[in-house]
Amino acid sequence: NAGVTQTPKFRVLKTGQSMTLLCAQDMNHEYMYWYRQDPGMGLRLIHYSVGEGTTAKGEVPDGYNVSRLKKQNFLLGLESAAPSQTSVYFCASSYSVLAGDEQFFGPGTRLTVL
Amino acid sequence: AQKVTQAQTEISVVEKEDVTLDCVYETRDTTYYLFWYKQPPSGELVFLIRRNSFDEQNEISGRYSWNFQKSTSSFNFTITASQVVDSAVYFCALSDRGSTLGRLYFGRGTQLTVWP
Numbered sequence: 001n002a003g004v005t006q007t008p009k010f011r012v013l014k015t016g017q018s019m020t021l022l023c024a025q026d027m028n029h030e031y032m033y034w035y036r037q038d039p040g041m042g043l044r045l046i047h048y049s050v051g052e053g054t055t056a057k058g059e060v061p062d063g064y065n066v067s068r069l070k071k072q073n074f075l076l077g078l079e080s081a082a083p084s085q086t087s088v089y090f091c092a093s094s095y096s097v098l099a100g101d102e103q104f105f106g107p108g109t110r111l112t113v114l
Numbered sequence: 115a116q117k118v119t120q121a122q123t124e125i126s127v128v129e130k131e132d133v134t135l136d137c138v139y140e141t142r143d144t145t146y147y148l149f150w151y152k153q154p155p156s157g158e159l160v161f162l163i164r165r166n167s168f169d170e171q172n173e174i175s176g177r178y179s180w181n182f183q184k185s186t187s188s189f190n191f192t193i194t195a196s197q198v199v200d201s202a203v204y205f206c207a208l209s210d211r212g213s214t215l216g217r218l219y220f221g222r223g224t225q226l227t228v229w230p
Binding site: 040094100 | 159
């Protein structure tokens with residue numbers, strides 16, 4: 001079991017470039033989440049998904065798009081990267097919707113936008 | 115609205131000292147869950163503990179212990195006889211029935227540095 005994996009681990013972009021972050025989980029979880037972590041801010045929810053083909057906005061969705069074409073994958077896209085999107089991005093998944101179900105986190109992707 | 119406050123931004127201790135990390139939460143729900151995660155310098159998030167709002171028993175796991183007090187809306191984390199390997203950022207988080215599909219509300223984290 002690999003758990004939750006994220007690719008790439010590091011990336012440097014120039015302002016205006018686009019990229020896609022990939023999250024994959026092998027635990028057959030329905031629910032997946034993208035968070036961003038900024039210094040002194042904790043983790044904030046960007047987008048989430050309740051199942052294949054469904055996505056919804058979280059707390060800080062602007063500038064990002066997501067897709068969940070396959071149950072095991074959750075993609076986070078930046079169409080036109082901005083320096084404010086420099087952050088560490090974490091993907092997470094959970095088995096059910098019940099509050100309190102443990103979320104399993106990926107190792108993170110460190111993104112720098114110049 | 116849900117909120118988690120970790121007032122201590124940074125704490126430094128010398129090895130073998132005990133240290134307590136504070137966490138204060140806000141929620142209107144009567145059913146909720148509290149979590150602690152550890153983020154070592156390598157960057158991954160390591161799950162430490164989950165407690166639900168109906169279980170106020172304190173918990174001890176080795177050198178780690180947690181004190182949950184609903185009366186003060188606090189869920190504090192104590193490391194006894196700290197070690198250098200305990201150096202990390204520690205996050206407290208909250209999830210309740212009003213949360214977006216089990217999403218976690220995180221505090222801003224406390225950077226713990228344990229000096230040899």
